[in-house]
Amino acid sequence: MSITESIVNMVSDEAKKRNVNKVTKINIVLGELTGFEEESIRFYFDVLSEGTPLYGAKLDFKKVKAEFKCRSCGMIYNRGNFTFKCPYCGSSGVLIEKGKELYIDSIDVE
Known part of the structure; x- marks a missing residue:
């Protein structure tokens, strides 16, 4: 719930x-x-955004897969x-930084 609250607060402040x-x-x-799960964020968003300019906004997720680098051949997969x-x-393989992202990419408004 706290991550969704942060999203609501950041977008509300920007709006x-x-x-x-x-x-x-x-x-x-x-x-x-x-x-974090997409469905949990959606659920809490509906609750936390009520009464704000965000209420009813669509949440669109771009999922980023984790990437690993092979210790032997160096391939990224x-x-x-x-x-x-x-x-x-x-x-x-060892984990590289890809797959740990969580950020607001953009906001559409009327």
Whole structure:
């Protein structure tokens, strides 16, 4: 709930600064490793945005898959089938920064 509250507060503050009466869409980038679920954010958003210019706005999520780098061959790949093994050589990979993103990309307003 706290992350959704932060989203509502940030967008509300920005809308207020720009004299926006209605926010119609919020585009959010969400990495798979953040631990946050799209449906939970939507649920809390509906509750927390009530009575604000954000109420009824569509939340559009761009999901970012986690990326790993193979320790042996150096290839960068997405995790598959619940394994961290490199699909190219079978060695173990290490997590790189991709997949930890969580930010508001843009806001559509009327």
